[in-house]
Amino acid sequence: MKFPGFSKKQKSPAIEDETLLALDVGTSFVKTCVFKVIKNKVRILGYGKASQQSDAMKGAMIINLQNVIENCDLAIGEAVRDLEDELPSRVIMGIAGELVKGVTIMAKYEREDPDSKISRKEIEEVVGKVRGRAFSNVKAEIAGETGLLEEQVEEISSVVNDTFIDGFRVTNPLEFQGKNVVFRVFSTFAPSIHVNSLKTIAQALGFEILDIIVEPYAVTRAFEGAAKDDFNAVFIDIGGGTTDIAVVQKGGIMGTKMMAFGGKVFTKRLERHLETSFKEAEQLKIQYSERELSEKQSKEIKQVFAQDSKVWVDGVELALAEFEDVNIYPSKFLLCGGGALLGEIKTSLSEHPWLQTLRFDKFPDIDFINPSDLKGIIDENNLLRDVQDVAPAALAYMALELKNQNEMLKV
Numbered sequence: 001m002k003f004p005g006f007s008k009k010q011k012s013p014a015i016e017d018e019t020l021l022a023l024d025v026g027t028s029f030v031k032t033c034v035f036k037v038i039k040n041k042v043r044i045l046g047y048g049k050a051s052q053q054s055d056a057m058k059g060a061m062i063i064n065l066q067n068v069i070e071n072c073d074l075a076i077g078e079a080v081r082d083l084e085d086e087l088p089s090r091v092i093m094g095i096a097g098e099l100v101k102g103v104t105i106m107a108k109y110e111r112e113d114p115d116s117k118i119s120r121k122e123i124e125e126v127v128g129k130v131r132g133r134a135f136s137n138v139k140a141e142i143a144g145e146t147g148l149l150e151e152q153v154e155e156i157s158s159v160v161n162d163t164f165i166d167g168f169r170v171t172n173p174l175e176f177q178g179k180n181v182v183f184r185v186f187s188t189f190a191p192s193i194h195v196n197s198l199k200t201i202a203q204a205l206g207f208e209i210l211d212i213i214v215e216p217y218a219v220t221r222a223f224e225g226a227a228k229d230d231f232n233a234v235f236i237d238i239g240g241g242t243t244d245i246a247v248v249q250k251g252g253i254m255g256t257k258m259m260a261f262g263g264k265v266f267t268k269r270l271e272r273h274l275e276t277s278f279k280e281a282e283q284l285k286i287q288y289s290e291r292e293l294s295e296k297q298s299k300e301i302k303q304v305f306a307q308d309s310k311v312w313v314d315g316v317e318l319a320l321a322e323f324e325d326v327n328i329y330p331s332k333f334l335l336c337g338g339g340a341l342l343g344e345i346k347t348s349l350s351e352h353p354w355l356q357t358l359r360f361d362k363f364p365d366i367d368f369i370n371p372s373d374l375k376g377i378i379d380e381n382n383l384l385r386d387v388q389d390v391a392p393a394a395l396a397y398m399a400l401e402l403k404n405q406n407e408m409l410k411v
Contacts, residue, residue, distance in 0.1 A: 028240030
């Protein structure tokens with residue numbers, strides 16, 4: 001949960017029954033949901049999608065701001081087309097990309113008076129101290145990894161992801177008693193220019209930003225059952241320009257990693273091989289994924305994609321190896337994003353020698369995440385159709401978490 005004084009953004013509590021927008025600015029598509037939070041459910045009211053030009057984004061970074069703003073406007077226009085007066089004024093924006101980093105920091109302390117109840121002020125003070133001590137080191141480390149200066153790295157948000165009191169996990173530590181307290185703090189950082197680009201988009205379109213949320217984190221929080229003590233999984237979101245990876249163990253997110261390798265790599269490979277346009281290659285890739293091509297065409301494309309799929313899965317292995325706090329990797333891979341529709345993705349994961357390369361107890365099962373797997377989502381008009389629509393739906397779910405956090409902080 002987020003606590004006042006621990007996040008730089010102040011949230012307005014007025015979320016219940018307000019028409020809101022979730023905006024996923026992806027490399028290949030802009031996707032958006034219009035929704036309301038009503039009685040602890042997220043009701044989807046509208047959905048919109050617009051293609052991005054090939055030069056609009058690079059590795060989830062915006063490089064042509066005006067084009068992206070226009071594409072967002074098109075997607076939002078489609079989403080609100082039938083809503084009449086129920087137009088949103090606030091937006092939850094997703095952020096992803098190779099330079100977006102998620103880290104977990106453990107805050108441990110022993111309480112002087114274990115019989116007193118834990119207060120909001122106590123939590124703020126403890127976590128604030130951790131933030132002050134740890135964040136400068138974290139920013140320096142991220143700057144070193146990305147080649148940026150420390151002042152170019154910005155904290156997006158910090159969340160108390162898990163709390164343990166005398167060894168027992170609790171959902172909300174307020175009002176509990178105990179001696180030994182452990183907070184698992186999940187913090188995300190990104191280049192300031194990336195964050196400012198999203199702010200510029202919101203401003204140009206006339207929206208107030210309710211929150212900016214790292215997309216793989218949103219997906220893990222929205223997935224049904226992911227917060228349970230016995231839940232373990234690797235989440236893999238394959239977009240057009242990036243692949244976002246999150247590891248969840250015992251219901252807590254251990255961290256996120258991103259790599260600049262997504263579905264567009266396969267499209268560009270096909271574009272060069274067939275000496276055709278990017279648009280035509282993308283259409284052929286989609287038809288191949290949906291098994292709409294002839295056997296001869298499919299066989300040729302399968303051969304073209306073979307090398308890139310091997311490089312992609314090797315990149316996933318390298319990303320997983322960077323999770324230093326993971327002793328045994330979860331034996332379940334959950335896939336989403338438009339790139340997951342490509343058959344080579346699941347095949348490459350299935351054929352990779354995971355038991356020889358990383359610490360797995362058993363060979364991982366591989367499954368897909370669909371919007372119906374997300375908790376609290378009511379989609380009466382079936383606007384959310386498949387793995388491509390998981391990220392915007394997960395961002396919409398985060399409004400429900402924000403609402404519940406605001407209510408807990410009133411205790």
